[in-house]
Amino acid sequence: MKTVHLVIDDKSIAVPEGTNIFQAAIDNNIYIPGLCYQPKLPQFGGCRLCMVEVTERRTGHRFACAHPVSEGMIVKVNTPKITRYRKSVMEYLLAHHPLDCPTCDKSGECGLQNISYDLNLAPGRFKTTRMNVPVIRDNPLLELNRNRCVLCGRCVSTCKEIEGLGAIDFQNRGIKTVIGTAFDKPLDCSFCGGCVAVCPTGAWQDRTLGFGGRSWEFMKTPTICPYCSVGCTIVLNTKASPPRRDGGVDTVKRVTSDDYTGINEGNLCVKGRFGYEFIHSSERINTPLLRRDNELIPVSWDEAIACISENFKKIIAEHGGASIGGIGSEKSTNEENYLFQKFCRTVLKTNNIDNLSNIKSPFLNGLIYKSVIHGFASASLKDIETATTLFFFGADITEAHPVIGNMARKAIRLKGANLVIANARNVQFQSQARSDVRLRYALGSQVALVNAIMKAIIDGNLVDLKKVEASTNNFPALRGQLNNFDPQLTGISAETIKQAATLLTNNGNSYLVCGKDVEEDPQGKDIIEALLNLCALINAGYNADTNSARISIFFSRSHNNSQGVNDVGVVPGYLPGYADIENASSRETVENVWGVKLPDDMCKKDNQDVFDLALQDKLKALYIMGENPMVNHPDGKKVHDALQKVGFIVVQDTFLTETARKANVVLPSATFAEKEGTFTNMGMLVQRLNKAIPPVGNARPDWQIISDIAKKMGHAFAYASPKDVMVELERVSPAYSGIIYDRLKRKEFHWTSFLLTKNKPLKYTFGVIEPGVLNISVSKDFPFILLTGANLNHQGTFSRHTKALMSVAPECLVEVSRNDARAMGVNNGDVVIIESARNKIKLKAKVSGKVSEGMVFISEDYERQPVNLLRDGAYTPVRIHKEIG
């Protein structure tokens, strides 16, 4: 892009053409006062404070946020005339302002306050009455005090453009204008808190802070969100009490966002922004617990660790290491998971380790690695902002990865991106996309759908087929096989499929997000392989000169570190960095660094998961770190029975979860706010956590606990900090080689692109897929299919111990389609009983347009509701009826 040179306040700067003066000033650290301009939002021009003197051909006054730069322009920010003008604008803005700074939580970081101070304003000339409209407090998280509003429009624009909702807007006209919801209804939105973040005044307030501190008292620590796998940067605001109060306690008081750090541009979802209260929950475990006489008794750390070490030693001596199983954590850091698998493999001498994401879809790691080495998964999530076409396949972005939705909306707004959404449900995604193609497939027809798209691409000659043929293997076989599929199966018209095919092959970069619905489908493996074929087909024809179509794939992961836990090898099949464990030569590097030889008979991938082994009485002990499989494993009954059979269970967790209640030893572990380390998001970006507060109570970070146990068992786990672990991991893992722990603080590490700079992408071989038939046995007794999936407001153990999240989403609901609800006489809020062959639960119904007839949807993210007790596979047949009486 062309660069334009200009001078602002005697400083010569160069910025890209088309930038406005305000942005040019921000980029070059020049201050122009202004309340309504926000770089991530469309320009509004409402506050009139950013007036500057501009000399182009003539000298005149312009609004900096509305005027583009031009070559040779001279800008003066402060002239006596402008200052006088600004003062009078401020006088108008403050005329009705309550000026209750002492009780306003914005004080200290308020745009209005800062500008008043800068301009040295004296009391105004006007005699006015203070505005007095009621403060809106009709929801538990946000408060809107419209008396403090300056009508800058930022919140309205955030809600509409970024969150896609438009829950709030300007109401009334003239002097009566206020911000509000339509018809003054209670605010019912996604509670992303974006409005609080952008509001330059104290009009929007985060109610979870509850006047608990002042902006200048907070220490701000940027770190990574502990919920989903987008990996947003959140800023923990901690307040310290003086040392005289219990030696000085640091408390996390609120979460703010930072537009310039991390991948999320300051956008967060409700979990990230309001889901921090669990850190100081009174329900946390404060000391280690030991089971004596069937009761968990508080003990000291030494006692607990001695007990674990003794029992492990005894079990290894009597039954061998393989009789111990380990479950790593999707929520702990890479370092901790790395140590966990190292501990299991070298100290316990067992390879029966796993993590829940791998248990749910055991094929996924292999396929993801395949997509990486072929160069399909080398993009970072942030690249979505530049997309031409976005393809969400089986992914409910709005619920599962809300901030990806924010990025997608940015692409749609600024790049005119197109949207293709394939899902069995009618998932919500609000945007202004010009083309928004919805492919609502029938369950079991996903492979047919992908193949139909490929066929449409080939038939329509939408890619350079000659090039595809030349640069891949096995293309003719694939081509021949595509005819075997009946696109009719999908229930989608050929026209729509063709439209999707065209959008996907538009020039530019497209991004495919493969969702959890696919990954956890019984045919998931086939569907993903088909999607990889699709990627290969589009990418093989890529021509850099014409900027032709290129597609990158992302795989949804559930938790903050679901990717990392697999990367560092907490899976039976791989050592850290996806080194095949059965291959003696790939074991060598690891063995050299660890200084141990891993025996051949240990290094086997068992195709049974840890809980299967336990059920067959093959396990004597189980070591579970930061995970609650009792609720989060898809088959609740299996875990229940398995834990019954294991004699000695160690659980490391922050809360006394259902699983921890079954344990013999429970160790309190520190939360993300209390430790350092790294998380890897679903775009393979390794990001650094920063410690905001010391561990609460007697808790210790997981890495320290593992080292302590290892030391007690006579092994040298001499790690002083997560940095030491990462240094070792860097040497061990091909995927993480090149990572420098100290540099992570400044810049995150994207391992796939780093890997691809060293190794060229491999030539792709099309796989010919013959999917099995999906058997969903709905019967007269169980006429509905139970679908499960993500929920915006909850995830894992943490959210249920967070008051704010519980207050916006107190209950798990079962979604029923309109027609089914009418047939059964069920209304919104009625209690219904959902019954499968295994079990039944009672939930309130929500009549929803999202599910089709014959389906019901329950989110699996409400840990209090053990939906997994109903399930026996991905699609469980159930029946529902209204509760009688």
Add this chain to the structure above:
Amino acid sequence: MILPLIKGLALTLKRFLNPSTCATVQYPEVRPKLASRFRGLPELQIGKDGREKCVACGLCAKACPSGCIYVEGAEDETHRRYPKTYELDAFRCIFCGFCEEACPVRAIILRDTFELSTYKNNQVFDKEKLLGLTRKRDLLKR
């Protein structure tokens, strides 16, 4: 040379012997008369509604050069902002009066309490204690 000395001594003696200018006060039997702007212990003031005037703005804590004030605000049922915790470490207070100056609602005022010696090794006054001084004063007035 001797003359100025006598002059000076004469003044000293005059003051010393005159009961109205003699500095010795029979404390504690006799209370000293304090200047109206004397800065004793900061005390929290009580508003018309009988509650603390303080709105927990934290400015006093920020202004305090010895960092002896700790305020933690909270929201009550009427959404009023009030100090859930207000602490003043009287050992550390240097009676500078900056808190009084910073307070936007005149909720903290340094009055004439100066008898602060104690056998205890800490002297952290909490909100009730700081309000209590004012309550007592109000009672005396009546």
